[in-house]
Amino acid sequence: MDRAPEIEAVGMTMRFGAFTALDNVTLRVRPGSFHALLGENGAGKSTLVKCIMGFYHATSGGLLVDHKEVEIKDPVDAQRHGLGMVYQQFTLVPSLSAAENLVIARGDAGAVIDWRREKIRLTEFMSRMPFSVPLDRQVSSLAAGEKQKLEILKQLYLGSRFLILDEPTSVLTPDEADKVLGYVRKLTTSGALSVLMISHKFREVRAFADEVTVLRRGALAGQGRVADLTDGDMAAMMMGKSDIGTAPDRTGQPGAAVLTLRGAQARDRSGYRVLPIGDLTVHAGEVVGIAGISGNGQVELMEVLTGQRRLIAGSMLVNGTPYAATRRQSQARRVRYLPEEPLVNACAPTLSVAENLAMRDFDSGRGVWLDRRRMARRALELIAGFDIRTQGPGAQIRSLSGGNVQRAALARELSGDVSLLIVANPCFGLDFTAVRAIRDRIMMARNAGVAVLLISEDLDEILELSDRVLVMSEGQITFETPVQEAQAAVLGRYMAGHH
Amino acid sequence: MGKGSRLLPALETALWPLMALIAGGLVFSLFLLVQGKSPVEFFALIWRAGFSTAFSWQNTLSRVSPLLFAGLCVAIPARLGLMVIGGEGAIVLGGLAAAVTGAQVALWPTAAGFAAMALSAVCIGAIWIGLVGLLRVRRGVNETIASLLMAYIASALFNHLVESVFRDPASLNKPSTLPLVDTLRVGMMPGLQAHWGVLAGIVACIAAWALIDRTRLGFAARITGDNMRAAQVQGFNVAGLIVGFTALAGGLAGLAGFYEVAAVHGSANASLISGVGYTGILVAFLARHNPLAIVPVAILLAGFEASSGLIQRRMDLPDATILVFEGCVFLIVLLSETVQGRMPALWLALKGPSR
Known part of the structure; x- marks a missing residue:
C-alpha cells in the first residue's frame, strides 16, 4: 500500500461576488495524521474542502500534495491524485450489494464485468483492510454504521490515500460513530491514510484527532495539537469571544x-x-x-x-x-x-x-x-x-x-x-x-x-x-x-x- | 437594480413562447425543404388563409371557441401542478350530453333548453375530469396517464352510444344523434361569422384568470401548485383543491362540446372527435398556463388550422402537415421550459461584471 500523502492548502481564498466565504486559510494535514476541521455552520468548512476537492476553484491560493503544487480541476481529477471524500449523506446505491457498489464506483470496470475475477480481487482487498463489511448483502439492508464503513472502504478501494470526512457521524449512533472512527484512526496510525474530518462534536475530535483547525466566518480562528487544547479553547476559537452574543434572558414562568x-x-x-x-x-x-x-x-x-x-x-x-x-x-x-x-x-x-x-x-x-x-x-x-x-x-x-x-x-x-x-x-x-x-x-x-x-x-x-x-x-x-x-x-x- | 430587473421577467415570460414559435417554424421549414416544398409559401398561405382578410378572420374565429375551452382544461389544473391532457374526453362526452339533452327538451322554452343542455354538458365534463383528480387524491394515480386513458374510454363510449341507443334511425351513412331543433342552435354573434361560443370562451378565460390570480382560493391553489408540501403544512384542503380544479377544468371542456354540437354540428356524431382537446395542450403551454394569454394563442392556432385546407390544395401536402408544424412548436416549447428564468443572468453577463 502507498504511503499516505501530506496535504497542504495554502492561502485559500474563495469569493462569491462580494461575499468572502473563505479568507486566506492555510491548513496542513501531515502524512498519516487525523486532522479535525471545526467550525460553526457557515464558517467555511465545506467551502474549504470543496476547494480542495475541485468542486470550486479557489479565487486564490493553492494545494500542495507531498510538497508539490497540484491543480485540481474537478473531483475526478482529485481522485487521480488520491484525494477522496466521504459525504454526510450516503452515496451508495441501496438496491445493489456492497460488492456491486464498489465495482461500479470504479468507473473503469468496463462494459462487461467479470464478476468471478472481481470477487476474488475484492476478497483480496478486504483481507488487507482493518475492517470489513458483508460483500454480498444488499446495501439497503445494512445498518447506518456499516454503510458508513462501506463508504470509507469504497474510497480506499478507489485508491484514495487522503480522505475528507464530512460530518461522518451525523447519521450514526455514538457507539457506531466510535467504531467507525476507531477504524479510521487505525488506518491513519498505520500510515495508510491521512484524514481531514469536518465535525462540530468536541468529543470526537478529542478522542480521535491529532490536530485541529478551527474556522470562524471564513477565516482561520486557531490551529494546534488536540492534546494541547481544552474544549473551552476550541469553543472560544469557534465562536469568538466577542461575537458569541448571548440569547435574550429567559423570563417568566410557564403557564397552562x-x-x-x-x-x-x-x-x-x-x-x-x-x-x-x-x-x-x-x-x-x-x-x-x-x-x-x-x-x-x-x-x-x-x-x-x-x-x-x-x-x-x-x-x-x-x-x-x-x-x-x-x-x-x-x-x-x-x-x-x-x-x-x-x-x-x-x-x-x-x-x-x-x-x-x-x-x-x-x-x-x-x-x-x-x-x-x-x-x-x-x-x-x-x-x-x-x-x-x-x-x-x-x-x-x-x-x-x-x-x-x-x-x-x-x-x-x-x-x-x-x-x-x-x-x-x-x-x-x-x-x-x-x-x-x-x-x-x-x-x-x-x-x-x-x-x-x-x-x-x-x-x-x-x-x-x-x-x-x-x-x-x-x-x-x-x-x-x-x-x-x-x-x-x-x-x-x-x-x-x-x- | 432598478426597474429593469422587474420588467425583464415579465418580458421574458412573453418572449419565450414567441421564440419557441419561431424556432418551431424554423425546424418545420427544414421538414418542408426536405420534401422540396417552399417554407415561404407555407407561411404566406397561413397568413392568407388565417389572417389577411375579413373572410379569413371569420374562418379563423369559427375555430377559436373549442381551443379556448380546451386550453383552459389544461391550464387550470396546471396551475395546481397537475398535467391533465385528456380534455378531449370531456369535450366529446359533453357534446353527447348536450345533444341527447337537446333532443329531450326540444319543446322547452329556448333559454331553459339551452340551460339544460349546457348544464348537462358541464356536469358530465366535470365528472369525467374530476374523476381524474379524485383518482389522484385517493389512489395516487398519475393524472396525466389517467386523463389520457379516460379520453380513449370517452371516445369509445361516445361511438358506442351514438351507434346504438342514441342513434337517429334516419342517419344512415354517418351515425348521429337526433338533430337539434332550430331553436336550440347557437347562432352567430351580430356582425361576425363567429358563434357565441367564442365570447363565452373569452369570458371563461377572464374568469379563470380572476379566479387564479385575484381570489384567495386561487392563491391557495397557486401555493399548492408550487409546493404541495408547504400547502399541506399550511393546512390547505389540498385534496379538495385538486378535485375542485380538475372538475372545473372538465366542466369547461364539456362546455366546448356543447358549443360544438349546438353551434357547429347540430347533432353529436364522429366529427366531434376532432383532436381539438389535444391541440388545447399546445394552446395552454404556449400561453404558459396563463388564462388571459390563452385568448391570443387560441386565435393564432385557429388561424393555422383554418389554413389547413388551402395548404392542402395549393402545396399538395397532406392535411396532417399542420399537425407536424404544431408538433415541432410543442417540442420547442417543452425544451424552452428548461431554460426559462435564466435570461436575467444572461442579461447581466452581457452587461459585464456588475461591480
Whole structure:
C-alpha cells in the first residue's frame, strides 16, 4: 500500500461576488495524521474542502500534495491524485450489494464485468483492510454504521490515500460513530491514510484527532495539537469571544398546557412499523426541546403535528380540545409551524417574498378576493421587522439566501397573535448571524408567552433554548428532564437507545 | 437594480413562447425543404388563409371557441401542478350530453333548453375530469396517464352510444344523434361569422384568470401548485383543491362540446372527435398556463388550422402537415421550459461584471 500523502492548502481564498466565504486559510494535514476541521455552520468548512476537492476553484491560493503544487480541476481529477471524500449523506446505491457498489464506483470496470475475477480481487482487498463489511448483502439492508464503513472502504478501494470526512457521524449512533472512527484512526496510525474530518462534536475530535483547525466566518480562528487544547479553547476559537452574543434572558414562568399528546401512536413512513410516540405536554411560555438522532421518528412526529399523518392511537389536544391541524383549527387556536428546510417544506419557491409572507393570514376574515394591497403592506413591515435581505417584496423567495428564507418563514409564522409554535431544525445549514437571529426570535416568542415545541438534531441548540428536554429514540419519547439537570452524556445514552 | 430587473421577467415570460414559435417554424421549414416544398409559401398561405382578410378572420374565429375551452382544461389544473391532457374526453362526452339533452327538451322554452343542455354538458365534463383528480387524491394515480386513458374510454363510449341507443334511425351513412331543433342552435354573434361560443370562451378565460390570480382560493391553489408540501403544512384542503380544479377544468371542456354540437354540428356524431382537446395542450403551454394569454394563442392556432385546407390544395401536402408544424412548436416549447428564468443572468453577463 502507498504511503499516505501530506496535504497542504495554502492561502485559500474563495469569493462569491462580494461575499468572502473563505479568507486566506492555510491548513496542513501531515502524512498519516487525523486532522479535525471545526467550525460553526457557515464558517467555511465545506467551502474549504470543496476547494480542495475541485468542486470550486479557489479565487486564490493553492494545494500542495507531498510538497508539490497540484491543480485540481474537478473531483475526478482529485481522485487521480488520491484525494477522496466521504459525504454526510450516503452515496451508495441501496438496491445493489456492497460488492456491486464498489465495482461500479470504479468507473473503469468496463462494459462487461467479470464478476468471478472481481470477487476474488475484492476478497483480496478486504483481507488487507482493518475492517470489513458483508460483500454480498444488499446495501439497503445494512445498518447506518456499516454503510458508513462501506463508504470509507469504497474510497480506499478507489485508491484514495487522503480522505475528507464530512460530518461522518451525523447519521450514526455514538457507539457506531466510535467504531467507525476507531477504524479510521487505525488506518491513519498505520500510515495508510491521512484524514481531514469536518465535525462540530468536541468529543470526537478529542478522542480521535491529532490536530485541529478551527474556522470562524471564513477565516482561520486557531490551529494546534488536540492534546494541547481544552474544549473551552476550541469553543472560544469557534465562536469568538466577542461575537458569541448571548440569547435574550429567559423570563417568566410557564403557564397552562397548550399542546398535549396522550398515548400517541402513528405509523412510520414505510407504513409497516408503529411508532409508540407517547406523551408530551408543552405549556405557554415554555420551550420543550425534543432531542434525537436523525431518523428516529422526528419527521413522523412533525407530520402528526402538522396534520399530514393520522394518529392510530391516543390523542392530540390544543388548549384542552382535540386538534387535527386543519387550516381552520390552526388559525382559531393560533398554532404556527416552522418545518425544517423551509424552502422545501414551508415556502412556494417561485412565488414572491410578499406572497410567501402572506401564506398564513391571506384568508383571515371574510371575502373572496385577495387583498393584494394589504399583502404588499404587510410584506414591507415584516421585511423591515425581521431584517429579511431581499431585492424587494416582489422577488422570488428562492432567490434569497438560506438564512433569509428562514427569517421570512419565521416572520410569517410569528406575526400576529401566536399561541403555539412548532419548530423543526430551525438553524440547519444557516450561518452564524442567522442562527443567532433565529434563536433569539424563538426565545423572545417564549418570553412573550408562546408555547414552543422545538424538534432538533442539534443537542447544543436544544440545551440552549429549552426549559425541558425530551429524548426521542426509535419513534418513542423515552426520557424527560428539566434543562438544569440535563447532562449531555445521559441524553446521548437515551438518544442511542441504551437506557 | 432598478426597474429593469422587474420588467425583464415579465418580458421574458412573453418572449419565450414567441421564440419557441419561431424556432418551431424554423425546424418545420427544414421538414418542408426536405420534401422540396417552399417554407415561404407555407407561411404566406397561413397568413392568407388565417389572417389577411375579413373572410379569413371569420374562418379563423369559427375555430377559436373549442381551443379556448380546451386550453383552459389544461391550464387550470396546471396551475395546481397537475398535467391533465385528456380534455378531449370531456369535450366529446359533453357534446353527447348536450345533444341527447337537446333532443329531450326540444319543446322547452329556448333559454331553459339551452340551460339544460349546457348544464348537462358541464356536469358530465366535470365528472369525467374530476374523476381524474379524485383518482389522484385517493389512489395516487398519475393524472396525466389517467386523463389520457379516460379520453380513449370517452371516445369509445361516445361511438358506442351514438351507434346504438342514441342513434337517429334516419342517419344512415354517418351515425348521429337526433338533430337539434332550430331553436336550440347557437347562432352567430351580430356582425361576425363567429358563434357565441367564442365570447363565452373569452369570458371563461377572464374568469379563470380572476379566479387564479385575484381570489384567495386561487392563491391557495397557486401555493399548492408550487409546493404541495408547504400547502399541506399550511393546512390547505389540498385534496379538495385538486378535485375542485380538475372538475372545473372538465366542466369547461364539456362546455366546448356543447358549443360544438349546438353551434357547429347540430347533432353529436364522429366529427366531434376532432383532436381539438389535444391541440388545447399546445394552446395552454404556449400561453404558459396563463388564462388571459390563452385568448391570443387560441386565435393564432385557429388561424393555422383554418389554413389547413388551402395548404392542402395549393402545396399538395397532406392535411396532417399542420399537425407536424404544431408538433415541432410543442417540442420547442417543452425544451424552452428548461431554460426559462435564466435570461436575467444572461442579461447581466452581457452587461459585464456588475461591480
